[in-house]
Amino acid sequence: RSLATVPLDVILEVTFFMDFQDSLHLLATSKSLQSPLSLKDLWVKILGRMEKVHMQPLLCPFGVNIPDLLMEGLRKLAIHAYSLKKNWSSARAIPASVRKFKLGRDYQ
Numbered sequence: 001r002s003l004a005t006v007p008l009d010v011i012l013e014v015t016f017f018m019d020f021q022d023s024l025h026l027l028a029t030s031k032s033l034q035s036p037l038s039l040k041d042l043w044v045k046i047l048g049r050m051e052k053v054h055m056q057p058l059l060c061p062f063g064v065n066i067p068d069l070l071m072e073g074l075r076k077l078a079i080h081a082y083s084l085k086k087n088w089s090s091a092r093a094i095p096a097s098v099r100k101f102k103l104g105r106d107y108q
Helices: 008-015 020-027 040-052 071-088
Strands: none
Touching (some): 008 020, 020 071, 040 071
């Protein structure tokens, strides 16, 4: 039986229990499954799972609710959160950027 014959809602439900990258790989395996890549609900649920189940911090702008973001913002937020998780869990984590700033003289 082909994956394309499995109902879309079942496939989406399965992706919510998978790692972010594995979900994207599964959805990219077939043209019939690529339409969910643009579904806003998919991105909102993936981000919710990252935040609640995997305890990943999401760098969402202060005061902005995740469901209020446009689809491109949701996608970027998910990719950024996954990249951070992957880097932090690496044995050789690399900071993305280092910033210097001056402190006052009275800093002890």
